[in-house]
Amino acid sequence: MRAVLIDDHQLVLEGLGRVLQRQGMQVVGTFLDSAEACRFLRQSPVDFVVVDLRLGEMSGLQAVREVRSLLPRSRIAVLTSYDDPAAASEAVRAGATGFLLKTTLSSELGRQLREVADGNLVVDARVASAVFExxxxxxxxxxxxxxxxxxxxxxxxxxxxxxxxxxxxxxxxxxxxxxxxxxxxxxxxxxxxxxxxxxxx
The missing domain is CATH 1.10.10.10 (Winged helix-like DNA-binding domain superfamily/Winged helix DNA-binding domain)
Known part of the structure; x- marks a missing residue:
């Protein structure tokens, strides 16, 4: 499974790349900027995209909408430090199939990311009440x-x-x-x- 990572912190990209590789995924691109990532995705479609909620010129939610438009069948996980229920609900409405928190232990985060990549809707329990009745x-x-x-x-x-x-x-x-x-x-x-x-x- 081919994956792209979008986050404005290089250390996060490196750590997240290792987490996905341990889950058997191939990271084909890491980007500090969502606009650059979307340009890449127009030329090189992937199966799975992980995007930070807070980015530079294009917000994470805008990036989710853009990726969903470019890759209707892809899995998209939003990964953030903010346990904001309203943001979780908005992200799912925008097309995300996962809303996960950076504060999660790497072993559990890897399992959650694998579930999203496999086609499941996964929302961290700390914000799930805003998404699910x-x-x-x-x-x-x-x-x-x-x-x-x-x-x-x-x-x-x-x-x-x-x-x-x-x-x-x-x-x-x-x-x-x-x-x-x-x-x-x-x-x-x-x-x-x-x-x-x-x-x-």
Missing amino acids: PRRLLGDSELKTLALVAAGLTNREIGARLHLSHHTIKDHLTKAMRKLGTSTRAETVAKAVQQGLLERA
Whole structure:
């Protein structure tokens, strides 16, 4: 998979390039300037573009719109230091398929970037509420699993009830924790209840 990186800091470009290479991607261009990147993309289409939200003469959102116009089938991840929910929502509306934060650990960021490159919509949990309605944030399987966790069942008991392996149940819980920005079963259930996610699960 061919990728282009756009950020106005050279050190970020170098570090991000290493992250993508560890994910098996080929970085074919790095650019400090989005206008220059767009000129390159007109001549050399790629599969995946990672762009900073705050750039020079062309904003990151303008760059997203331009790239989306040039490459309708490409995956575009916005990578920023700003955990601004409004910006996340605007970026997705502009055509981004990912909104990720630079403060994320490199191993987790690599996984998130790989998910975006594979065609998934990935929005950091810290800003996801602005992009997804609460009921859409978690999938049906994750909601059913959380409802049974709230009822006091163990992973094995939940697996037996849903006819799934306990490993699959653990995976559903891990995904729910990531999406809700929590780290324990109790915290995840509490947040899901607080947001009204389990009312119809």
